[in-house]
Amino acid sequence: xxxxxxxxxxxxxxxxxxxxxxxxxxxxxxxxxxxxxxxxxxxxxxxxxxxxxxxxxxxxxxxxxxxxxxxxxxxxxxxxxxxxxxxxxxxxxxxxxxxxxxxxxxxxxxxxxxxxxxxxxxxxxxxxxxxxxxxxxxxxxxxxxxxxxxxxxxxxxxxxxxxxxxxxxxxxxxxxxxxxxxxxxxxxxxxxxxxxxxxxxxxxxxxxxxxxxxxxxxxxxxxxxxxxxxxxxxxxxxxxxxxxxxxxxxxxxxxxxxxxxxxxxxxxxxxxxxxxxxxxxxxxxxxxxxxxxxxxxxxxxxxxxxxxxxxxxxxxxxxxxxxxxxxxxxxxxxxxxxxxxxxxxxxxxxxxxxxxxxxxxxxxxxxxxxxxxxxxxxxxxxxxxxxx
Numbered sequence: 001x002x003x004x005x006x007x008x009x010x011x012x013x014x015x016x017x018x019x020x021x022x023x024x025x026x027x028x029x030x031x032x033x034x035x036x037x038x039x040x041x042x043x044x045x046x047x048x049x050x051x052x053x054x055x056x057x058x059x060x061x062x063x064x065x066x067x068x069x070x071x072x073x074x075x076x077x078x079x080x081x082x083x084x085x086x087x088x089x090x091x092x093x094x095x096x097x098x099x100x101x102x103x104x105x106x107x108x109x110x111x112x113x114x115x116x117x118x119x120x121x122x123x124x125x126x127x128x129x130x131x132x133x134x135x136x137x138x139x140x141x142x143x144x145x146x147x148x149x150x151x152x153x154x155x156x157x158x159x160x161x162x163x164x165x166x167x168x169x170x171x172x173x174x175x176x177x178x179x180x181x182x183x184x185x186x187x188x189x190x191x192x193x194x195x196x197x198x199x200x201x202x203x204x205x206x207x208x209x210x211x212x213x214x215x216x217x218x219x220x221x222x223x224x225x226x227x228x229x230x231x232x233x234x235x236x237x238x239x240x241x242x243x244x245x246x247x248x249x250x251x252x253x254x255x256x257x258x259x260x261x262x263x264x265x266x267x268x269x270x271x272x273x274x275x276x277x278x279x280x281x282x283x284x285x286x287x288x289x290x291x292x293x294x295x296x297x298x299x300x301x302x303x304x305x306x307x308x309x310x311x312x313x314x315x316x317x318x319x320x321x322x323x324x325x326x327x328x329x330x331x332x333x334x335x336x337x338x339x340x341x342x343x344x345x346x347x348x349x350x351x352x353x354x355x356x357x358x359x360x361x362x363x364x365x366x367x368x369x370x371x372x373x374x375x376x377x378x379x380x381x382x383x384x385x386x387x388x
Contacts, residue, residue: 034111055089124382132334146280150233154226186261186283211241269302296350309386
């Protein structure tokens with residue numbers, strides 16, 4: 001809707017006319033805003049852009065506003081230099097700088113998100129990117145969204161005591177113990193470890209990852225009371241097994257996994273060892289690793305202040321200084337190159353942390369910056385910007 005608003009506002013403006021628009025800041029960062037970004041830079045001139053996402057709240061509702069001032073028509077058509085003034089408002093101060101609009105883009109690909117970073121911070125951001133391989137193109141592959149059930153009331157239960165289960169709304173649940181697996185929500189994932197809880201998921205799939213041909217008797221009786229709801233799930237259309245779960249790849253536990261919450265002030269990653277049958281729900285992302293050493297090293301990078309600062313420039317903002325660490329966002333994060341050379345050093349820090357002796361932020365930052373082959377001075381402006 002905001003994209004259409006921008007398009008229509010410019011369409012009704014006079015030639016060389018100027019419009020000032022209060023629109024969601026996610027237009028400049030999200031993949032869905034690619035069309036709007038192309039419009040205001042290709043056919044028109046973006047004169048000024050102000051981001052108020054991290055400023056004190058201006059509205060009663062939870063919104064992340066930005067102010068865009070756009071002149072209809074291109075600067076080149078008037079013989080002008082297409083320069084944009086960017087202002088980012090913080091809790092106490094605002095920072096302003098001028099930039100060619102093309103320099104806001106993450107890269108030259110269509111729809112690339114914009115980075116509202118002042119020049120020194122942008123150079124530090126690019127230095128980290130040049131020193132690594134994008135997560136999505138590394139040996140770990142693209143991050144996997146956690147399991148989706150589409151009906152929490154049917155599949156999620158709590159262990160009240162050794163012989164009593166209840167659903168989320170307090171109804172007693174009677175299913176076979178063999179179908180229960182530990183559940184991991186995003187809020188359960190802390191740095192280095194997953195907090196133990198009494199929550200379980202009714203797992204209706206076999207060792208091959210496919211839905212069971214037949215459910216155990218007591219489980220079938222419980223889920224049949226939800227059958228109409230389960231059949232109505234959008235992901236269930238065309239499925240021969242109405243008790244199916246979806247996006248189950250992240251639940252495979254033959255190898256170690258790294259999981260992280262999709263939402264937070266900074267990335268929080270934990271390691272699930274091979275054989276740990278915990279199921280990440282779709283408020284988590286996960287990747288499978290070849291070895292435990294790889295998993296520990298990856299967790300060390302994701303939990304570092306450097307990863308938090310780099311991702312803060314890309315991730316979509318949320319209320320109260322939080323960020324959304326979505327799959328496409330993490331897929332962009334550079335991992336140190338070559339990975340095999342630095343893995344053991346990073347894994348040693350991760351092993352120590354998982355054994356109850358986590359490093360300080362300063363120590364972890366030093367180890368990770370060194371793994372990228374960079375000096376602290378090269379990344380300092382980005383760290384300072386993220387802490388502003």
